[in-house]
Amino acid sequence: MKAVRFHEYGAPDVLRYEDVEQPLPGAGEVRVRVAATSFNSVDGNIRGGFMRGPIPVVLPHTPGIDVAGTVDALGEGVGGVAVGDDVIDFLPMDGDGAAAEYVLAPAEALAPAPRSVPLADVVGLTAYQALFNRGRLTAGQRVLINGAGGTVGGYAVQLAKDAGAHVIATASPRSREAVASAGDDEIIDHTTTDVTAAVTEPVDIALSLAPVAPAELAALVTLVRPGGVVVNTTVWMPAPGDEERGVRGIDLFVRSDVDQLVALIVGGELRVAVTERVALTELPALHSRAAEGAVHGKVVVVPSAA
Numbered sequence: 201m202k203a204v205r206f207h208e209y210g211a212p213d214v215l216r217y218e219d220v221e222q223p224l225p226g227a228g229e230v231r232v233r234v235a236a237t238s239f240n241s242v243d244g245n246i247r248g249g250f251m252r253g254p255i256p257v258v259l260p261h262t263p264g265i266d267v268a269g270t271v272d273a274l275g276e277g278v279g280g281v282a283v284g285d286d287v288i289d290f291l292p293m294d295g296d297g298a299a300a301e302y303v304l305a306p307a308e309a310l311a312p313a314p315r316s317v318p319l320a321d322v323v324g325l326t327a328y329q330a331l332f333n334r335g336r337l338t339a340g341q342r343v344l345i346n347g348a349g350g351t352v353g354g355y356a357v358q359l360a361k362d363a364g365a366h367v368i369a370t371a372s373p374r375s376r377e378a379v380a381s382a383g384d385d386e387i388i389d390h391t392t393t394d395v396t397a398a399v400t401e402p403v404d405i406a407l408s409l410a411p412v413a414p415a416e417l418a419a420l421v422t423l424v425r426p427g428g429v430v431v432n433t434t435v436w437m438p439a440p441g442d443e444e445r446g447v448r449g450i451d452l453f454v455r456s457d458v459d460q461l462v463a464l465i466v467g468g469e470l471r472v473a474v475t476e477r478v479a480l481t482e483l484p485a486l487h488s489r490a491a492e493g494a495v496h497g498k499v500v501v502v503p504s505a506a
C-alpha cells in the first residue's frame with residue numbers, strides 16, 4: 201500500500217510518499233481502508249520533533265490522527281463492528297496515523313460515521329473536549345477563544361454559542377469573516393490589540409488554541425474569574441493557573457471519544473466545513489504551506505485525487 205512517512209524529524213521535506221507493507225490487525229484492532237484523514241497543526245509539530253516529550257513516536261512514522269473510512273479486516277476478539285462498516289476515529293497520537301491507504305485502529309474507539317455528511321469530512325473533536333469535558337462549559341458563561349481563526353477555533357465558537365455562552369474570539373483580519381460566521385459575540389484583532397486589555401470583564405473559560413509565547417499564555421490567567429479555567433491545547437507549554445484564586449490550568453490531550461462528535465453532527469449542532477481537499481501525494485507540499493502560514497480552515501487529505 202501507499203503511505204506518507206517520515207524517517208527522521210525535520211522540515212516538511214522529510215515526508216516521503218512510499219510503498220509500505222499493509223498492516224495486519226492484532227487483538228482488539230480493526231484495519232480501516234482510509235477514505236480520508238485531515239491536516240492538524242499537531243502533525244507538523246510531531247514531524248518537526250517538537251513533541252517528542254509528550255507524544256513520542258516510533259520512526260518511521262505515518263502522520264494523520266483523524267480517520268474516516270471503511271472497516272476492511274477484524275482482529276481477534278473484535279465485536280460490535282463488521283467488515284464494510286463506515287467508521288470514524290481519532291487515532292492514538294503516538295501510533296501510526298491515517299496518511300495511508302490503510303490504517304489500524306483500536307476497535308473500542310471507533311464510531312459509526314454519520315450519514316448526513318460525506319465520509320471524508322468529519323472533524324472537530326478537540327473543540328468539543330476542550331470546552332465541555334475539560335472546561336465544563338454551561339449556558340450563560342463567558343468564554344475567550346484565543347486563536348479562533350483556525351479550524352478548531354471555528355468549531356469551538358460554534359459549540360460555545362450553541363451551548364448558550366457569550367463568546368469572545370481572537371482572530372486576525374484574514375480570518376475575521378470566518379470567525380464572525382461561526383457566531384461569536386465579540387472579535388478581538390490580536391494583530392493590533394492587546395488581548396488582556398481588550399477583555400474588560402472576567403471570563404469563565406480561556407481556551408488557548410494558538411501557539412503563542414509563554415508570556416502571552418500566562419497573561420490569559422489574569423482574564424479568568426476565580427474558580428475558572430484555562431484550557432491549553434499547545435501542549436509543549438504547560439497550562440498556567442492561579443492556585444490562590446482557584447483558576448485551574450489544564451493541558452488538553454484529545455481522547456478518542458468520537459461518539460460525542462457524531463452525535464453533534466447528526467443533531468445538527470456542529471456544521472462541518474471543509475475548505476480544501478488534497479491527494480495524499482500532496483501531503484508534503486501541504487505541510488510546507490502550513491509551515492508558511494498559508495493553510496486556513498480544514499483540509500481533508502484523501503488517498504487519491506478528489
